[in-house]
């Protein structure tokens with residue numbers, strides 16, 4: 210099955226000569242008025258800031274408690290090879306290593322991080338994704354869970370986005386818990402994403418791949434050996450892929466990445482689980498369970514731990530994020546452990562991937578060989594005409 214069969218969304222760029230054209234032409238004058246009004250408002254807004262001595266004079270650049278960033282990171286937004294007709298974008302610590310999901314960011318509570326985003330996505334690509342011609346072209350960085358000011362909000366409404374070819378620094382503050390003030394800390398599992406591509410909510414940016422994970426740890430937290438991100442999204446996708454495309458592990462030499470979840474027995478594996486799009490999902494992993502706490506780990510006496518549910522399936526709505534820590538193969542051994550959405554029609558349509566647990570030496574024991582071959586039944590469902598595009602998932606056989 211070709212990669213193009215895995216196209217995940219049907220709402221590609223609208224051709225200029227599409228059926229909506231007459232309606233659009235009829236409203237050209239009104240649209241120009243709207244454009245003019247926005248240009249004027251933008252100029253007034255910019256002028257207002259300039260008169261007051263620049264935006265920084267009006268709005269704080271950094272959250273309270275962050276005097277200077279402790280660390281800085283360079284992040285690049287680039288266009289990646291298309292998936293069929295589907296535009297794909299990614300964040301990367303270098304332009305060459307951009308991916309979807311983007312790189313996992315890690316912070317320690319109390320830390321302040323400066324992330325400079327470089328927009329290398331061609332303007333023409335952003336224009337194709339734009340759903341409203343009055344919306345500005347750009348990409349942004351909007352983060353969940355940690356503290357930031359309006360200037361780091363990553364929205365068009367706050368002018369905190371990055372036009373093509375430009376850069377902007379966003380400041381994130383992983384505030385500590387304050388028992389005296391009674392405020393929660395920011396330690397937890399979060400995510401960051403675009404909020405500008407296509408429209409005011411970044412729907413096209415997220416749908417094209419501009420998202421990544423953020424872990425905020427407390428100093429005493431258990432450190433994982435490996436961290437993976439599984440983003441559950443629309444059209445039964447995990448990390449915007451489904452079925453065999455979600456798991457491309459090389460059987461001989463598996464390399465960890467967005468489409469290859471692999472660990473040795475005994476390694477502590479962490480999952481950052483995020484929901485995007487419009488659907489509800491559940492995150493379920495075979496053979497492993499975790500404590501439903503901030504870190505996925507429960508400590509204390511039996512009586513204390515009994516207050517905490519042990520789960521192997523957790524509901525995930527759009528925008529939700531949580532973390533899971535497990536010890537790979539703990540008491541269950543090596544093998545191909547399935548990860549999937551437990552909404553049955555989602556998993557049946559290909560919303561699954563696999564955690565490949567190798568033995569302590571890094572080998573899959575005899576009998577654990579793994580067959581990715583497509584079957585004719587998978588191909589048949591694609592051409593049935595009743596299933597959504599790309600739902601003919603190849604069957605993931607385990608011998």
Ligand SMILES: [Cu+2]
Nearest residue numbers: 490550552555
């Ligand atoms: Cu689902």
